[in-house]
Each structure stands twice: as structure tokens, then as C-alpha cells.
Amino acid sequence: xxxxxxxxxxxxxxxxxxxxxxxxxxxxxxxxxxxxxxxxxxxxxxxxxxxxxxxxxxxxxxxxxxxxxxxxxxxxxxxxxxxxxxxxxxxxxxxxxxxxxxxxxxxxxxxxxxxxxxxxxxxxxxxxxxxxxxxxxxxxxxxxxxxxxxxxxxxxxxxxxxxxxxxxxxxxxxxxxxxxxxxxxxxxxxxxxxxxxxxxxxxxxxxxxxxxxxxxxxxxxxxxxxxxxxxxxxxxxxxxxxxxxxxxxxxxxxxxxxxxxxxxxxxxxxxxxxxxxxxxxxxxxxxxxxxx
Amino acid sequence: xxxxxxxxxxxxxxxxxxxxxxxxxxxxxxxxxxxxxxxxxxxxxxxxxxxxxxxxxxxxxxxxxxxxxxxxxxxxxxxxxxxxxxxxxxxxxxxxxxxxxxxxxxxxxxxxxxxxxxxxxxxxxxxxxxxxxxxxxxxxxxxxxxxxxxxxxxxxxxxxxxxxxxxxxxxxxxxxxxxxxxxxxxxxxxxxxxxxxxxxxxxxxxxxxxxxxxxxxxxxxxxxxxxxxxxxxxxxxxxxxxxxxxxxxxxxxxxxxxxxxxxxxxxxxxxxxxxxxxxxxxxxxxxxxxxxxxxxxxxxxxxxxxxxxxxxxxxxxxxxxxxxxxxxxxxxxxxxxxxxxxxxxxxxxxxxxxxxxxxxxxxxxxxxxxxxxxxxxxxxxxxxxxxxxxxxxxxxxx
Numbered sequence: 001x002x003x004x005x006x007x008x009x010x011x012x013x014x015x016x017x018x019x020x021x022x023x024x025x026x027x028x029x030x031x032x033x034x035x036x037x038x039x040x041x042x043x044x045x046x047x048x049x050x051x052x053x054x055x056x057x058x059x060x061x062x063x064x065x066x067x068x069x070x071x072x073x074x075x076x077x078x079x080x081x082x083x084x085x086x087x088x089x090x091x092x093x094x095x096x097x098x099x100x101x102x103x104x105x106x107x108x109x110x111x112x113x114x115x116x117x118x119x120x121x122x123x124x125x126x127x128x129x130x131x132x133x134x135x136x137x138x139x140x141x142x143x144x145x146x147x148x149x150x151x152x153x154x155x156x157x158x159x160x161x162x163x164x165x166x167x168x169x170x171x172x173x174x175x176x177x178x179x180x181x182x183x184x185x186x187x188x189x190x191x192x193x194x195x196x197x198x199x200x201x202x203x204x205x206x207x208x209x210x211x212x213x214x215x216x217x218x219x220x221x222x223x224x225x226x227x228x229x230x231x232x233x234x235x236x237x238x239x240x241x242x243x244x245x246x247x248x249x250x251x252x253x254x255x256x257x258x259x260x261x262x263x264x265x266x267x268x269x270x271x272x273x274x275x276x277x278x279x280x281x282x283x284x285x286x287x288x289x290x291x292x
Numbered sequence: 293x294x295x296x297x298x299x300x301x302x303x304x305x306x307x308x309x310x311x312x313x314x315x316x317x318x319x320x321x322x323x324x325x326x327x328x329x330x331x332x333x334x335x336x337x338x339x340x341x342x343x344x345x346x347x348x349x350x351x352x353x354x355x356x357x358x359x360x361x362x363x364x365x366x367x368x369x370x371x372x373x374x375x376x377x378x379x380x381x382x383x384x385x386x387x388x389x390x391x392x393x394x395x396x397x398x399x400x401x402x403x404x405x406x407x408x409x410x411x412x413x414x415x416x417x418x419x420x421x422x423x424x425x426x427x428x429x430x431x432x433x434x435x436x437x438x439x440x441x442x443x444x445x446x447x448x449x450x451x452x453x454x455x456x457x458x459x460x461x462x463x464x465x466x467x468x469x470x471x472x473x474x475x476x477x478x479x480x481x482x483x484x485x486x487x488x489x490x491x492x493x494x495x496x497x498x499x500x501x502x503x504x505x506x507x508x509x510x511x512x513x514x515x516x517x518x519x520x521x522x523x524x525x526x527x528x529x530x531x532x533x534x535x536x537x538x539x540x541x542x543x544x545x546x547x548x549x550x551x552x553x554x555x556x557x558x559x560x561x562x563x564x565x566x567x568x569x570x571x572x573x574x575x576x577x578x579x580x581x582x583x584x585x586x587x588x589x590x591x592x593x594x595x596x597x598x599x600x601x602x603x604x605x606x607x608x609x610x611x612x613x614x615x616x617x618x619x620x621x622x623x624x625x626x627x628x629x630x631x632x633x634x635x636x637x638x639x640x641x642x643x644x645x646x647x648x649x650x651x652x653x654x655x656x657x658x659x660x661x662x663x664x665x666x667x668x669x670x671x672x673x674x675x676x677x678x679x680x681x682x683x684x685x686x687x688x689x690x
Binding site: 113126143146149157216236268272277283 | 517518519520521524530531532533534550553554555556559560563564580581582583585586589590593594623629630631660661662664665666667668669670671672673674675677678679680681682684685686
């Protein structure tokens with residue numbers, strides 16, 4: 001197993017302005033060039049891994065990949081970004097580019113909402129990992145944040161960090177986030193980096209860096225949150241709707257494998273798996289694609 | 293002389309067991325409940341149209357979670373009176389299904405001679421040491437603490453596991469526990485999930501929950517399937533199955549406490565047809581939202597079922613338990629879009645939490661918000677990866 005070390009990560013909340021068109025379905029692309037300054041600021045703050053939201057894009061996917069690969073290389077960071085279905089591609093996909101512009105990880109969203117299905121989006125059927133200095137990383141793209149199977153499989157395969165580029169249809173409040181990546185981070189004892197897209201009237205963001213509660217300020221499960229101090233992000237300060245930032249913003253946090261080791265030693269969730277019980281029912285109980 | 297000593301020890305044990313059986317006999321328990329009912333003014337007005345299971349509204353049920361302080365008892369009668377009082381308060385509010393917390397049976401440790409006379413904050417380890425004259429070290433005393441506490445290793449100074457003490461009181465505790473809840477269910481005409489008690493199961497010792505029907509009949513039991521470190525040190529054995537129970541309102545599952553930390557529990561229950569999953573809990577830690585919200589609440593959101601969580605609260609044998617008991621539904625089905633139909637006001641005080649479940653509304657919600665199943669993905673990795681992942685986590689980081 002390669003040596004692992006702490007890394008500073010940055011999670012971005014980007015606000016897309018379509019000049020009045022809030023349908024968000026056509027004609028929208030985020031050109032990475034104007035974003036370079038912002039990404040560069042995160043790098044200057046020490047971030048080595050940058051996570052961006054799930055972005056709309058109507059151009060060819062190869063062009064999307066080329067532009068963001070170039071950004072990663074120019075700034076010299078690991079750069080994770082999501083691309084919504086469009087431009088001839090019928091999947092939502094997460095991309096992780098290396099500081100040399102390489103593409104060590106590309107992941108299609110594996111679980112779909114009813115509206116995504118109706119829009120003709122197709123689910124991926126595998127979950128892969130990449131090795132970073134802080135540990136193994138995997139993607140929970142969009143809706144995947146709310147499916148425990150995704151994050152459990154990633155953790156079972158050795159993921160220590162879950163990258164979550166999302167574009168969440170509003171309202172997106174405290175409790176909905178708690179039901180998503182926040183809880184997946186807790187039940188798998190991993191780090192989670194959620195990067196949200198804002199599109200007025202459509203998408204709301206709650207960009208954050210999450211960790212097992214034991215190693216976070218105030219035991220809230222947040223290391224950083226775009227809406228305020230991490231230690232305040234608990235039910236006492238829960239709001240039913242997120243307040244839009246209205247502009248691009250990012251938060252940074254230091255993630256350290258030693259923090260996960262501390263949480264896992266304190267309570268070894270995996271140690272108490274009831275494997276005979278799971279073997280009795282998985283995977284047959286899912287009935288090969290039956291929806292309930 | 294040695295034979296006389298052996299006979300003496302055997303006689304003592306026989307006498308102890310006889311005393312336990314006496315304190316736990318059903319007649320005593322039933323009589324205590326009858327007295328409690330009379331003292332309360334007779335049978336409660338519950339508003340039930342009929343106790344007949346076949347005549348209950350299958351689409352609606354009022355449920356209650358009993359947030360309860362654990363207190364040592366020295367007899368089945370004493371236990372039964374307390375349980376009856378709590379269940380009666382729930383039934384008077386119209387509850388047809390009442391849930392008690394995990395370890396509701398642990399108060400029967402008071403059957404150990406002299407234990408109930410020890411100072412209130414005496415831990416289980418200290419109590420056993422005092423009773424046996426040993427110096428059992430540490431403070432590992434059970435519950436579901438996630439803190440990295442040192443403890444005795446779950447054994448006394450002779451290497452006897454703590455579970456042996458639960459087994460020792462079982463001849464009195466178990467029949468009294470069963471009789472109390474059965475009689476309470478029958479008297480009040482309600483369904484009761486008892487919480488749990490630590491009892492023998494052949495050679496094993498298990499954390500066991502019971503489900504009683506409104507005529508007092510035992511509908512089934514459930515062993516906790518995911519232990520906590522203290523329970524492993526006590527030498528408890530996890531259950532191997534997740535049971536479902538038929539009720540007028542559909543199928544119900546009742547895994548125990550830490551079982552709710554694992555999405556697998558609820559996913560299995562929900563895919564097998566459970567519409568309601570009940571979690572009796574005894575969280576041994578001061579209430580912190582982040583810690584408390586890692587169990588039943590997110591599991592309900594993942595699986596689109598109803599959840600009823602009942603918590604032990606307060607101080608018991610040197611341990612602090614905290615809540616908050618709640619009746620839980622998918623976010624969008626709740627008034628505050630926070631997933632709570634009803635919730636205890638305090639994480640530390642006893643309370644009866646009452647909420648109404650609408651099974652028709654749940655079915656409509658599911659139809660509008662179907663869950664996606666990626667069978668190909670699951671077949672690729674589940675359950676194959678669990679053992680390897682467990683071993684990997686148990687290796688130190690390099």
C-alpha cells in the first residue's frame with residue numbers, strides 16, 4: 001500500500017448565470033478559462049485537490065475533457081469535475097484529472113431519479129477508484145450521493161475519499177444533505193467532498209467537506225461548509241432552504257488519513273459487519289433491477 | 293470437606309435459582325399489573341374501536357416511542373408496574389403500537405443479591421467486583437458508546453465474561469420480562485415491542501427484542517445483528533437473521549440499536565416488504581446531534597419506510613444514555629421537511645412520543661419517488677467484498 005499523507009482540498013460552489021434563461025437545459029456551458037483565476041486562488045491557499053460541481057455542457061465530451069485537463073495541468077492540481085448528460089452523451093459523468101493533465105478516473109452516475117430516467121439518462125454499472133496521495137478516491141456523482149450502495153461499494157473497495165460533483169434541484173436544505181453524502185461519510189468512515197452548482201430557480205448548492213463526526217469541529221460531521229462555520233452546521237442552525245451564494249466560492253479543508261484511522265479505531269464499523277446476514281440476502285433481494 | 297464445600301456451593305446456586313424463579317413468576321407479574329391498573333382507576337380509555345386485530349384500520353396507526361429511564365428492579369412485580377404505567381400513558385393517547393428502548397431488561401440486574409443496595413453510580417464492572425469480592429478493573433459496562441474507553445475486557449477477575457452474569461439472572465429475569473410485556477399488551481389491547489434484554493440462547497448469549505400482540509401472544513423475537521465493542525467483550529453473539537412480522541398495518545421489522553448504523557439492515561427489511569422498521573436504542577453517550585443522527589433517521593430516508601425509534605435516557609449504573617426518541621418518515625412527507633412526524637423534546641428526559649402513520653400516504657410517496665436499483669452493479673460487488681474490506685480496515689495504515 002503506498003504511503004499516504006494529508007492533503008488540502010478545495011470544494012467549489014459555482015453559480016451559473018444564463019442571462020435570464022433558467023431552464024438550464026440547453027445552451028449552457030461553463031468555460032473553464034474564466035474559472036482559472038478562482039482555481040488558482042485555491043491552489044495558492046494550498047489546495048492540491050479541487051472539486052467542482054456537476055456542470056452542464058452541450059459541446060462534445062472530448063472538448064470538455066480537453067479543456068479541464070488543460071486547466072488541471074496549468075494550475076498543477078488534481079481536478080475533479082462533473083459533466084451533465086448532453087452533447088450526444090446520455091450519462092452524467094465525473095472526471096478526475098491529474099496535475100499532469102492525465103485522466104486517472106472517469107465515472108458515470110449509477111443511480112437515477114425518475115426525472116433523470118424520463119430524460120433518457122443511462123446509468124453506469126461500475127464504480128472505480130483512483131490512488132491519490134491522501135488515499136483512494138471514488139466518485140458519487142449527483143444522485144449517487146443518496147444511495148448507500150454506491151458509497152458502501154466504494155468504501156468496501158478501499159475508498160477513503162468520496163468526490164461528489166452535484167447539481168441538486170431545490171429546495172436543498174440541511175436535512176436533505178444529512179440524508180445524502182453526510183450520512184454516507186458517517187456510515188463508511190471516509191471523507192466526502194461535495195461541490196454544488198447554483199442555478200437560480202433550479203439548482204441549489206451546499207458545498208462542503210465532510211468527515212466522521214468524531215474528527216470534526218463541534219462533532220457536526222463538517223470540516224468546511226460554504227454556508228458558514230463548520231461547527232455551526234448542526235440541527236440547531238438548520239435552515240429549510242440553503243441561501244444562494246450568488247457567485248463562485250470555495251471552501252478548503254485539510255484531510256488527513258490519520259483522522260480516518262482515529263475514527264475507525266474508535267469505533268470499527270466494518271469489524272461488526274454481519275456478513276452471513278448479507279450473504280443470505282444480497283444480491284438476490286434486489287431482484288435484478290426491480291424498482292419498489 | 294471438599295465435597296461438603298461443593299455441596300454447599302451447589303445448594304447456594306439452587307437456592308438462588310429458586311429465588312429468581314419465584315421473583316419472576318407470571319402470576320406475580322400479572323397480579324402486579326392488575327393492582328397497577330386498579331390503582332390507576334381501572335382499564336384506560338384508549339379509544340380503540342376494537343382490540344380485534346382484524347378490525348383495525350390497516351391504513352392508519354398511532355404509534356408511541358417510550359423514552360425511558362432505566363432503574364434497577366428487585367422483582368418481576370416491580371418491573372411490571374413500571375412498564376404498565378408507561379404503556380398505559382401511551383395507550384391513553386390512542387397508541388396501538390408501543391415501543392420500548394433497548395436494554396429495557398437490564399434493570400433485572402437488580403436481582404443479583406445486594407446489587408440494588410450499591411451506590412447509584414456503581415458501574416456493572418464495579419458492582420460485579422463488589423458482589424464477588426474481585427477487583428474487576430476498568431469501566432466497560434455496556435451500551436453503545438463509540439468512545440475509545442478502556443475497560444475490563446468484559447470479564448471479571450476470574451476471566452468469567454460479563455455475559456455470565458446476565459445468564460445467571462435469566463431464570464428470573466427472562467420469564468418476568470416476557471410475562472410483563474405479554475400481560476401489558478393483553479390488558480391494554482396493544483402491540484408492544486419490548487426493547488431488549490440480554491438472555492441465553494442455548495450456549496450463546498444474545499441481545500433479544502420481543503414483539504407481543506394485543507392478546508398477549510408472542511409474535512416473534514429478534515436478536516441484535518450488529519454488536520458494539522462492549523457487547524463483543526461481554527461475549528454476546530450477534531443474530532443471524534432479520535425477522536419480519538405481520539401486523540394489520542403490514543410487515544414490521546425490529547432490529548436493535550446499532551443495527552441501524554448499517555444500511556444493509558434497513559435495505560433488507562424494506563426489500564422484503566417491511567413498511568415500518570422499529571429501532572429500540574440505548575446510546576451510551578451525551579447527546580450530540582452528529583452522533584445521534586447516524587442511525588434510524590438516515591435509514592428511513594434511504595429506504596422510504598416509516599421508522600420508530602425509542603431511546604433509553606438518563607443515568608444507569610454509571611452510564612449516561614441519551615435520546616432522542618422519534619417517529620420518522622421520508623423528508624417530503626413531514627411538515628417541517630425534516631423527516632420527523634414526532635420527536636422527543638429532550639434527549640435526556642423520559643417522555644412518550646406519539647405519532648400517526650398513514651400507510652396509504654407512504655405508498656403514494658413511493659409510487660411518486662421510486663428507488664432505483666442497479667442490479668448489475670450490486671451483483672458485481674455485494675456481498676463478495678465485505679470480508680476483504682473488513683480485513684483491510686483491521687490492518688494498520690502504512
